[in-house]
Amino acid sequence: MIPIPLGSTPAPPDLSFPIQVQGQAGVKFQNWAGTYGSSPELFFRPRSVEEIREILELARQRGKRVKVVGGGHSPSDIACSEDFMIHMGKINRILQVDKERLQVKVEAGILLSELNPELDKHGMALANLGAVSEVTAAGVIGTGTHNTGIGHGILPTQVVAVSLLLASGEILECSESVNPEVFQAARLHLGCLGIVTSVTFQCVPQFRLREVAFPSTLTQVLDELEEHLRRSQYFRFLWFPHSENVRIIYQDPTSKPPCSSSSWFWDYAIGYYLLEFLLWISSFIPSLVVWINRVFFRLLFNSRVENVARSHRIFSYECRFRQHVQDWAIPIEKTKEALLELKAALERNPGMVAHFPVEIRFSRRDEILLSPCFRRDCCYINVIMYRPYGKDIPRIRYWLAYEEIMRKHGGRPHWAKAHSCTRKDLEKMYPAFPKFCAIREKLDPTGIFLNAYLEKVFF
Ligand SMILES: Cc1cc2nc3c(=O)[nH]c(=O)nc-3n(C[C@H](O)[C@H](O)[C@H](O)COP(=O)(O)OP(=O)(O)OC[C@H]3O[C@@H](n4cnc5c(N)ncnc54)[C@H](O)[C@@H]3O)c2cc1C
Incomplete structure (x- = not known):
């Protein structure tokens, strides 16, 4: 490997040998949520860096662009390509x-x-x-x-x-x-x-995490935000829009042995199936969403739950529902104002519905050029609209109201998630x-x- 300082002109690699790597035509790409897709002219699964080099050379010869897809989980068209697409699944050592x-x-x-x-x-x-x-x-x-x-x-x-x-x-x-x-x-x-x-x-x-989740209200959590941030290393909360209901989640390193007190209802997925069905019904009767958000909070999120497990088992969880999503980062000091404005916007517009949960997370500042946390501590506010049985539910008014509030408070969009910024x-x-x-x-x-x-x- 030859490191090239920025600004130098590298010698072109020797690609006088014939190109071996085969691309596949007719492959359709869709992201995880099924919200964006493309039909690459050729789809490649290289096994080595040498093979990727060959693909680049072929693209140069034919005047094509090249896009790599990872897990295809970005809820936007960021990984889409109509030219060459490279899947890196075999370059995984x-x-x-x-x-x-x-x-x-x-x-x-x-x-x-x-x-x-x-x-x-x-x-x-x-x-x-x-x-x-x-x-x-x-x-x-x-x-x-x-x-x-x-x-x-x-x-x-x-x-x-x-x-x-x-x-x-x-x-x-x-x-x-x-x-x-x-x-x-x-x-x-x-x-x-x-x-x-x-x-x-x-x-x-390696470490274990103890997760403790318990109910609260939006007013309470916003008034005590600094205390929560101090109290738990990985603090976040879920807000159930059209209500005051909040679920607080603390995750902290522990030496306790693994344990789980998740609800049987959730574990056996009945909640998921019922929720998907009710959300589908709500696509005909939008006002039902207010009721769904409140009832599901009472059924599934209103009790105290504790789990202890390996860190990665607590951080990652199975997300079953396909969904549209937006997730902007605002300066942390704007958290309360922005959330109260979002709540007020929903109250002012009864026809505008918002699925649960709105997820609120926090991140430390950094020096990464395109980081939403570039030189400022941030609060991320993640909003979703599910797609029950693959059906889109109108979200444009909610999306615009959300974006307006995020922009007003100095928001920066998450790059993976659809946004309207130019x-x-x-x-x-x-x-x-x-x-x-x-x-x-x-x-x-x-x-x-x-x-x-x-x-x-x-x-
Ligand atoms: C269910 C679900 C849960 C999620 N949870 C979170 C979350 O908690 N927090 C959060 O911030 N985001 C979350 N996301 C978003 C997700 O983390 C990002 O979209 C992430 O980029 C997905 O990784 P991927 O490997 O699927 O990348 P892809 O979506 O495949 O690609 C992302 C970008 O990386 C590029 N790329 C991939 N590999 C290479 C390579 N080798 N060289 C050059 N470019 C490359 C692609 O071209 C594209 O531009 C979630 C998404 C889903 C669907």
């Missing part, structure tokens, strides 16, 4: 485990559901994880996946080195000490700087946006890694 420094270097296509048990074997763990684990190392960092905990950053803050296969076919290594400027871009890369071939994570010693908006929201654009233009001058989503972002 663990390359190096450094037990002394608690670091692990992995190939970019490894799923977190593959990585977590491997880390278990070495007595290591990631300090924080998102809600889903069928996602790849490069995919989660690429969109700035986050969880909660004001002492913790978004997932890319756990990355200490990235290897990028550039449009030129050369490998660029970056870390805090090697190509540090590119590193702060590559940790949240949007899939537009090059193909990530490996990621090195900083881990922590370059003009993003330049105002993200102070380091011009710096990221300059790096992107240098690394990918012909725009081989662009797609429709990224064109909206950059042009």
